[in-house]
Amino acid sequence: MTTSGRAAIVLAAYLLAAGAQAGDFSTFQSLGFSPDGKVYAFEEFGIQDGSGFPYSNVYFIDTEKDAYLPGTPIRVRIDDEAAGIAKARAESRDKAKALADTYDVLDNPGVLAALNPMGEGNVDRMRIEYVQHAIEPTPGGSFALALEEIPLPLPEKCREITPDGGKGFRLKLVRRDGEAAxxxxxxxxxIPESRNCPLSYQISGAVTFNAFDVKPVHVALVLVRSFGFEGADGRWIAVPFRP
Structure with a gap:
């Protein structure tokens, strides 16, 4: 069979599955920051499409290097359709406890400054604006992030699945403390292999951290839609920066 023939079969199966079933979009849960803002942690969890297995992934990110801490992410999947999400979450939190305690992230939640989940209508998926403090009157001005999809070479495994080409993203801070940027x-x-053949991206939220004598840290929340077994799957990418 030719490459184009195999691609057509894969795409037809994908469209048929998407019409009859549904992919899964994980739930995002911010955990918090280390007291110095150098580490940020979050969890995503859900029921895996196709298998029906519950999963929970916990991420610890070095906010200065924009990289995972060694030994992370912590990924748990319970290979039992009868198991509940709570079991997967309890297991991942147990495995993450040592790091969570070391970096004291649960005592420093920061501020979930904005969140546009995939189900919200009439929103601009490529731009989000927010303020960094959860107090009123709010000091300072707003911040805004803009996302742009960019073409990139596809990983080998994706070349028959997403024939329209590979997509990465570029993220810009376009408003800083009320001023254009x-x-x-x-x-x-x-395109990292972990993104599982991305179809599209959206800027879906922002988390901020402000502490005495610590330079503010912001984390952009990007939702990536990728090829799944029964439809598009949604997973989270956290991008730290210092505005």
């Missing part, structure tokens, strides 16, 4: 805070140079 034009600062790139992230730009993909490749």
């Amino acid at each position: 034009d600062t790139v805070v992230h730009a993909d140079t490749r």
Whole structure:
């Protein structure tokens, strides 16, 4: 069979499955920051499409290097359709406890400053604006992030699944403390295998951390839609930056 023939079969199966079933979009849960803002942690969890298995992933991110801490992410999947999400979450939290305690993230939640989940209608999926403090009157001005999808080479495993080409993203800070800005805070140079053949991206939220004698840390929340067994799956990417 030709490459184009295999691609057509894969795409037809995908469209048929998407019409009859549904992919899964994980739930996002912010956990918090280390007291110095150098580490940020969050969890995503849900029921895996196709298998019906519950899963929970806990991420610890070095906010200065924009990289995972060694030994993370912590990924748990319970290979039992009868198991509940609570079991997967309890197991991942247990495995993450040592790091959570070391970096004291649960005592420093920060502020969930904005969140546009995939189900919210009439929103701009490529731009989000927020304020960094959860107090009123709010000091300072607003911040805004803009996302742009950029073409990138596809991983080998995706070439028959997403024939329209590979997509990465570029993220800019376009408003800083009430003033116009034009600062790139992230730009993909490749598509990581972990994104599972991305179909699209949206800027879905922001978390901020402000503490005495610590430079503010912001985390952009990007939702990536990727190829799944029964439809598009949604997973979370956290991009830290210092505005």
